[in-house]
Amino acid sequence: MSGPRDWSPEEAPRRGVVRRILPVALVFAAVVGGVLYLGGDLRDLLGTEPGSARSAVAAARVYEESGPLGGRCAGLPEDLEADAAATLNALARCLDRMWAAALEPAGVDYESPGEVRLVGTPEEAACGTGDLDWAGIYCGEGRVVNVLVEDGPERREVFPMMFTLAHEYAHHVQTLVGISGRDGSEVFDEAWSRRLELQADCLAAAALRDVRPYLLNDLRRAVADGEETGATEEAASALRASHGSPRNGARWMLRGQKTGAVGDCNTWKAPEREVS
Template identity: 30%
Template sequence: MRRYPPLLLVCLLATACIADPTARATPVPAAPSTGALASPAPASPSPPAPSGPRLVSVPTGESAALESPLYAAPRTSARCEMPAIKPDHWGSMKRYLGSASACLDRVWTREFAAVRVFYSPPRRRYVRHHTRDPQCGTMPAKGASGTYCPLTSTYYILVPRDVIGPWGAAWAAQLTAHEYGHHVQYMTNILDYADFRSESASKRAIDLDSRRLELQAECLSGVALKAARGGLPPLTRFQDLYTGRLPAQWVRDHGRPSTQRRWFERGWRSGRPGSCDTWSGPEREVS
């Protein structure tokens, strides 16, 4: 789904923050009239015939969320040197985002390989203005800084001018890792499960599943950023992103800032995808 603008920059981006709760990205349809965004995500691509160890089948339905083989993946690491972001220099920000994405490719390719699950990295686009995806339409979604489209396996990062500088490094890395986390959910059929449940659920149930989905992506971002060795900001810089207030609807479908921070820290401190099972616990853990 979409990702909120940086809470660290609430004062600078207040209008964007207010607009965020209206956006929906990875299909969690309320009605079929929403077009491409309401289309169910296709099944994960069939793996080619393996030349090495036999690949493990990825479960579907509830088992995809509760018994994912990815939960058994070990802690991993990848050496990722990050370029500097120069103030008001779009090219340097694009290079930083590209380096972050390439680093995440290495992290998640290793995690999936460790549990013998087929994996293909997502596409990515970094933009200064909204653009169009051939399947999901306007991207990122209106009011959003980041959106993942499972129909084209592409995430989009919209970069405001205010964050183009060294101070925007944590925001850029975490936003990228969060949207990448939705691709991980897609590759493990968790995204399909959430979409299926939303088709006949109440608004309250849809919001609950949305929180489980978003908080899991938040936790997975912590796992991946912990694994990325090199020039990434320290934990304290990422923790600063979870200050400020969110509109009520944003809390209902994404969780409180304190809850988001707790799941991010859980992933960071454990370094293991298995710590990110938001689907098994009680509702109070994803409030």
């Protein structure tokens, strides 16, 4: 099984796997309650038995050793809406600094994305050009972060675009630390995709927690309410399959927002109901 998603692997890019990240449906979360120590049977049930791809991802050292994400973004314009590109470019520089600082204690030598490309239409992106229904996409090949910035009166608010940028940055980090791009039959199924996407939402919320807390709260509530922008039922269903339910999205956002800890965004250890 394969699901539409907003990242494309470094090699063997697959066509048609990119889908829209709806402005407010970018997130997901789960009721992460005390599943830190799973019993053997449950561990098997969850697919985290030693040696599995998920087990390796769940045990990545970044969860234990990274510093917290967060902090203000000093270079951000006072008026976020005045010039969306200037706002997003300023945020990208902050995300680079945040991630470099957070990953340094874990021994990860952070590298910025190869390019942050703000595009007016999906055709201008480095990948995913065959799917015109996304708001952001990370291209593993060339490590390009793409965010759709629409101009004109229909333009959406800037903060959801900022969240999209932080979400795609999280996919970049997942690539850097070896969480994405793994081999194995389980890697490309829908369940894998949901863990990857919910984690990216959690990490995005962690990174933005001190940047504009009230806007992040608003966005999280909108996600929890399942607000979507003109999506068909079919599109909403596909989004849920690959990115998780709105409710879980909001829950994972809240986890990241609360502590900023990378370890609190370990969706790979969560039971299925928290990543559905």
